[in-house]
Amino acid sequence: MPATVREINGAELEQVISTGKVLVKFYSKTCGPCKMLKFVLNDVAKVVDDVEIVTIDFDENKDILEKYAVSSYPTMIVFKDGKEVERVKGLQQKPKIIQMLS
Template identity: 45%
Template sequence: MVIKDIDSLDDFNKCLSEACDKLVLVDFHAEWCGPCKMIAPEIKKLHDENPDKLVVIKVDVDEASDISEKYEIQAMPTFIFFKNGKEVEQFKGANKEKLRELTVKHL
């Protein structure tokens, strides 16, 4: 599974349903967000380490306002973890250790 850039709520919902029992990490970011760019390599690394267990969806809040509004995204980066289509955890900020800890916790 590749890291997917999603820009519509329909595509977002489709990706969640296609993920089945895999962990889905949704990265809400913005092109102009410095901390988002700093943590991007860690997201790729986590995906590369767990390609059969982890699906990464990247949502640019400026391009996909319908998704960011649905999840009430106020700060970037914000990460939401989904398992079996249900939200299991959420956190804000470019904290690599916390991102890794929560990913491992939910895998």
């Protein structure tokens, strides 16, 4: 089943990343590259399976940023069963994101 992209808040993050493979995008509503990345992630979601893709607003969830050492946006972190397996900062292209998830 194709993935979907959904918004969560910092309080939900622990539960979401606890099982399976999850891509978390930390973003800001005022960030140009973050807005472009939204379209890229929607495109990625159409071609990947067994991955959950979630986004967290940087400005509304500052408490979770420190816990995961997120200092800039956009930042994407891939978690597998609750453990961080990869992290990238900045706008990424579809092939790079798909490679991260494989």
